[in-house]
Amino acid sequence: MTNDRLMLMPEISKYTRRPESTLRYLRHKGGPDAPPLWRQGRRLVAWQSEIDAWLDRLKAADPKASE
Numbered sequence: 001m002t003n004d005r006l007m008l009m010p011e012i013s014k015y016t017r018r019p020e021s022t023l024r025y026l027r028h029k030g031g032p033d034a035p036p037l038w039r040q041g042r043r044l045v046a047w048q049s050e051i052d053a054w055l056d057r058l059k060a061a062d063p064k065a066s067e
Contacts, residue, residue, distance in 0.1 A: 009044045012037070012051060033058065 012035070013020045024044070027037045036050040059065045 004047050004049045006040075006045055007048050007051065009037075012044075012046055015048075015051060016055065032061070 007015065009020050009023070013023060016023070016035075023035050023037065026034050027044070035046065036054050037044045037046050039045075
């Protein structure tokens, strides 16, 4: 993780183009669609590489996604 960076919720929301409320709900719901968010104090954060891997998994799970 040499070039990895820690992202805060507003950055994650902007990066994924999903509302913060949706990301929080998916985290609360859990399961394979849940984003890899974790608490650092009172903030929800994630490593950018984990967000990228999560988006790749979502794409791979979509049978109509084009390569």
